[in-house]
Amino acid sequence: MSNTNWIDREEYPFESHYFDVPAGSLHYVDEGCGQPIVMVHGNPTWSYLYRHLIKRLRSEYRCLAPDHLGFGLSDKPKDWSYLPADHATNLTALIEELGLKNITLVVQDWGGPIGLSYAVDHPENVARIIIMNTWAWPVNRDWYYIAFSGFVGGPIGRMLIRRYNFFARSIMRQAFGDKHKLTKAVHEHYLRALATPEDRKGCFVFPKQIIGSTPWLGQLWDRIPTLNGKPKLIVWGMKDIAFREKELKRWERTFPEARSIRLSSVGHYVQEEAPDELAEAVVPFLKETSVASNEGAQQ
Secondary structure, X not given: OOOOOOOOOOOOOOOOEEEEEOOEEEEEEEEOOOEEEEEEOOXXXXXXXXXXXXXXXXXXXXXXEEOOXXXXXXXXXXXXXXXXXXXXXXXXXXXXXXXXXXXXXXXXXXXXXXXXXXXXXXXXXXXXXXXXXXOOOOOOOOHHHHHHHHHHXXXXXXXXXXXXXXXXXXXXXXXXXXXXXXXXXXXXXXXXXXXXXXXXXXXXXXXXXHHHOHHHHHHHHHOHHHHOOOOEEEEEEOOOOOOXXXXXXXXXXXXXXXXXXXXXXXXXXXXXXXXXXXXXXXXXXXXXXXXXXXXXXXX
C-alpha cells in the first residue's frame, strides 16, 4: 500500500518491514529486542490492532505483528486463495525467514487457528501462548457458526463486504462490548486499510471458511494436545457475540493449566477495548514464564 498518509503515526509509530511471499509482499511490524512475541490478527484487522501491546512490551521484548495478505499494509492480490491454511503458510515462512526462536504466540479471531497451526507444526519453537477470543476446532455442527458463515460468507454477504465494506464498517462495530470504544478515528484505520472493493477479497473469504475450512480445522485440533504443558494465558472478552463463554470453556477444558482472565464488559476485540487490562495480564505472565534462552533476541 503506497499511500499511508491516513495512518496516525502517534498511535502507530512503527517502521514498516516487508517480506515477499509467492503471492505478494507481506507487511509486518518488528519493534524492540529480546524474546520474540508474534502477534497474529484476524478479520478485518491488521497489526494496528496490537499497537498498544507493542508499545507496552517493546522495551523488553521483540514484538512482531504481520499483516496477512489482503489486510493492513500488505499486498491484496486479486487471484490468491486467502484460505486460512495459506495464511498459515505465509506466517511460517516469515518466522523462518527471521530466524525466530522460543516464540510467544499471541492470537485472536482468525489469528487463533492461523497462529496455532504454526504452533502444532513447530511445538519445539513455541515457548508460551496467549489466547484471546478465538477458536481452532471444527464448528460445522454448530448452528450459530453455520448461520453466520452461510450468510456473511454467501453471495449476499460477499456483495455487502465488497461494495460497502460491511464487515469492517458494521460487523466489527457490533462485536464491541462498548461501541464507544471504537472511535471514529480508530475505526477509520480499519476502513481505510480496506479502501476499495478490490481490496476486500480476504475479508469476504474468511467468513465462508469458518465452515469451508472444516477439514483443515479438524487436522489442527487433532494436534492441539502437542501444546499441553506450555504456559498459556487466556484473556477473554465476555461480551463477544462471536466467541462466547461456551468457546472460552472449551479452551479451559482443553488447557486446564492455563491462567484465564475474564473481562466482563469487553467484546471481541480485546486489544482495542481493554488495552490496559490486557497489558496488566500479559506483563506479569511473561515475566513469570520467562524463557531461559535468549535465542531469537537479535534484531
